[in-house]
Structure formats: C-alpha cells, structure tokens
Amino acid sequence: MRAGSLSDNRVISLLNRYFISAYLSNEDYEEGGAATPEEKAELHRIFGEGYAAHLSVGTVHVYILKPDGHLIDSMHVAQAWKPEALIAMLDRNVQGLHIAPGEPVIKPSPLPTPCPAPNTLLLHLVARYLERKGDDFVLTGQAEGSGDWSNLPAEDWITLSRAEWSRLLPPPGAQAGQSWEIDRPLTSKLLTHFYPPTENWDLTTNRLDEQSLTATVVSVEPGGVRTRLTGRLKMKHPFYHKDDDRYVEASVVGYIETEPTRRRIRSLEMVTDQADYRGKGSDLPFGVAVRSLP
Amino acid sequence: MQRRYLTGLALLSGVLSLAWSGVTRDLAWVHQRTQQWQPTARERRWENIGWAKDLREALHLASVYQRPVFLFTQDGHLNVGRC
Numbered sequence: 001m002r003a004g005s006l007s008d009n010r011v012i013s014l015l016n017r018y019f020i021s022a023y024l025s026n027e028d029y030e031e032g033g034a035a036t037p038e039e040k041a042e043l044h045r046i047f048g049e050g051y052a053a054h055l056s057v058g059t060v061h062v063y064i065l066k067p068d069g070h071l072i073d074s075m076h077v078a079q080a081w082k083p084e085a086l087i088a089m090l091d092r093n094v095q096g097l098h099i100a101p102g103e104p105v106i107k108p109s110p111l112p113t114p115c116p117a118p119n120t121l122l123l124h125l126v127a128r129y130l131e132r133k134g135d136d137f138v139l140t141g142q143a144e145g146s147g148d149w150s151n152l153p154a155e156d157w158i159t160l161s162r163a164e165w166s167r168l169l170p171p172p173g174a175q176a177g178q179s180w181e182i183d184r185p186l187t188s189k190l191l192t193h194f195y196p197p198t199e200n201w202d203l204t205t206n207r208l209d210e211q212s213l214t215a216t217v218v219s220v221e222p223g224g225v226r227t228r229l230t231g232r233l234k235m236k237h238p239f240y241h242k243d244d245d246r247y248v249e250a251s252v253v254g255y256i257e258t259e260p261t262r263r264r265i266r267s268l269e270m271v272t273d274q275a276d277y278r279g280k281g282s283d284l285p286f287g288v289a290v291r292s293l294p
Numbered sequence: 295m296q297r298r299y300l301t302g303l304a305l306l307s308g309v310l311s312l313a314w315s316g317v318t319r320d321l322a323w324v325h326q327r328t329q330q331w332q333p334t335a336r337e338r339r340w341e342n343i344g345w346a347k348d349l350r351e352a353l354h355l356a357s358v359y360q361r362p363v364f365l366f367t368q369d370g371h372l373n374v375g376r377c
Contacts, residue, residue, distance in 0.1 A: 006340040015343050022352035023366040042349050065363035069353045105359050106344030126331050153333050253319045271327040289328040
C-alpha cells in the first residue's frame with residue numbers, strides 16, 4: 001500500500017480533501033497488544049459489521065466508515081494497493097455519501113523522530129535492497145509507480161545508553177593505530193538490525209552466527225578523535241514469521257567522531273560495505289546505513 | 295567493559311582488506327553512502343496524508359467534520375517499512 005496507492009498523488013488528494021485517514025498495526029489489536037480496550041472494541045465492531053453485511057473482512061484491508069462510524073465498504077489490500085482500484089472505491093463513497101471537498105482536517109506531517117532520554121545516543125538505521133549498476137550498487141525501484149513494497153527502505157531506531165555508547169569511545173590518551181574490539185553485547189545490539197526489508201521484523205528470530213566490530217583510532221587532533229569501525233556479520237534471518245534457511249552476510253565500515261575533552265560522541269556513521277541476503281537459491285544485495293542524530 | 299587492544303595490526307589489515315576494491319572506504323565515502331540510502335521524497339510521499347493518531351480519534355473527527363473514515367489495517371509497521 002505504501003509503495004502503491006498511498007504514494008499516488010490522486011489518492012493522497014482524495015484522502016486529504018474528503019476523508020479522515022487512519023492506519024493501524026494488527027499486532028497492537030491482538031490480545032496483549034498496545035491498543036486500548038476501547039480501540040480494540042471499535043475494530044472488533046467494524047469487523048462484525050463487515051461480516052454482517054457480507055463485506056470483505058480481514059487483517060490487511062482498507063475499510064470505509066460513514067461519518068457516523070459504521071462500516072460501508074471494504075477492500076483487500078491485494079486490490080487496494082493498485083491506485084486505480086482504490087480511487088474507484090474512494091470516489092464511489094464520496095459520491096454515495098454526498099461529501100463536499102475541504103481542507104485536510106489533519107495536517108500532514110513527517111514521521112516524528114523519537115525523543116531520546118538524556119545521555120543516550122539515538123541512532124537511525126535505514127535498510128534497503130540494492131541492485132548492481134556497473135561497478136556500483138544503486139537503489140531499487142526508483143521508477144514512478146513501481147509499487148513493490150520491497151523497494152521501500154526499512155527504518156529502525158536504536159538507542160544506546162551512556163554505558164553502551166561509552167564503550168565506543170577511544171580510551172583516554174589513545175594514539176592513532178590503537179585498536180580494540182567492541183564487546184559482543186553491544187555489537188549484537190547494533191548488528192541484529194542489519195537485515196533487509198522482509199515480512200519478518202521480529203528481532204528474536206535473528207541469530208548472529210558470526211559477528212565482529214573493531215574500532216581503530218585513525219587520527220587524534222586537538223578538536224577531536226576519529227575512530228574507524230570495521231566489522232562483519234553472518235546472521236540467520238527468516239523472511240517470514242516461520243523458520244527458513246535465509247541468512248545475512250555483510251561487512252561494515254564506519255566512523256565515529258568524538259570530543260576527547262567532553263568524552264562524548266559527536267557523530268557516528270556506519271554502512272555496509274558488502275551485504276547479501278542469501279538462501280532459497282537467491283542472493284540479494286542490500287545496504288544498511290546507520291547515523292547518529294543530535 | 296572488556297577491551298582488547300590490538301595496536302596497529304588491525305589498522306593495517308583493514309587498509310589491506312579494502313585496497314582490493316579500488317575505492318577507499320574513508321569518511322567521505324561512508325557519509326555519501328549514508329546520504330544516498332536515506333528514504334527519498336517519493337518514498338516519503340505517504341506522509342503527505344494527514345493521519346489520525348488512532349482509530350478512535352479518526353471516528354471522533356469523522357463525526358465532528360462529517361467526513362467518512364479511511365481505515366487501513368496491516369501487519370507490521372507502516373511508518374518504518376518493517377511490514
């Protein structure tokens with residue numbers, strides 16, 4: 001949906017001018033999920049109205065509710081991701097309900113950045129598939145209307161406590177060339193996010209079979225110390241929420257700029273130098289970029 | 295905190311391991327890669343839709359403004375592409 005209909009300007013215009021839009025994650029509405037009991041009850045009601053009216057009902061769907069909150073229409077995502085199908089659905093309900101166009105009720109806004117706790121280091125990670133072009137790798141699916149969800153980047157936020165990010169700092173008095181290995185718990189915390197977009201985002205299904213991250217002081221200047229990170233990983237990562245033989249194999253490289261006097265990290269950037277998602281006879285190149293946010 | 299200092303050997307091996315590719319993986323290269331792989335404006339286009347914070351807010355606003363609700367239910371996390 002996000003790569004298809006929800007990126008279509010005609011759909012965006014229709015939703016903003018005529019509708020109140022909402023999306024939800026099914027996990028939040030399962031037993032023990034984060035949604036409130038009242039939210040869960042509303043979704044349960046909508047499903048019930050769908051069954052009663054013999055409408056299509058399911059977990060990956062779009063639903064149209066009348067202004068009074070009652071269900072009037074629905075469509076499976078297998079159809080709704082296509083802009084033409086969704087536009088037809090939106091149009092017929094706008095006309096059927098005699099809705100007048102207007103300004104967006106909710107102002108569109110970019111994805112909010114998490115607010116980190118004091119003394120923590122917030123890292124933003126992007127993972128995406130790549131394709132070889134000549135001697136380099138480029139982003140996949142950049143043509144308008146490609147519509148394939150796997151071309152979208154996946155994003156994660158990683159928060160390191162002071163105790164964790166301090167272990168990335170060079171030791172006091174460090175000299176260029178001095179190296180140390182980053183300890184396994186911290187390496188695991190970072191590298192377990194190094195997998196491409198799949199239909200499985202459960203980190204507990206990842207298994208790091210090989211991992212290393214080495215820090216080496218590159219330069220020591222009065223204004224700061226530059227440290228280079230190099231590492232590699234081999235990690236089992238099932239594509240779906242069931243076991244398979246797929247795994248990630250990657251090498252990484254990055255740099256940390258530190259303020260030696262204040263013992264803090266000024267910036268951290270780390271990317272995959274080479275990364276492949278292997279198994280089932282396929283070998284898919286992908287890239288991961290991690291950067292610190294102020 | 296366990297730190298094992300390996301002196302200049304690691305630095306040397308790192309340089310040698312990267313030399314084969316012909317491209318130096320220096321700070322500028324890492325920074326360029328980081329920028330290139332960020333979500334593009336087209337990939338963020340769905341953020342041009344005004345989204346209610348949850349279903350109940352959408353229902354409330356629908357009633358107040360007499361507009362229908364468009365509800366999208368999905369597995370995973372739409373906002374971060376892990377789905």
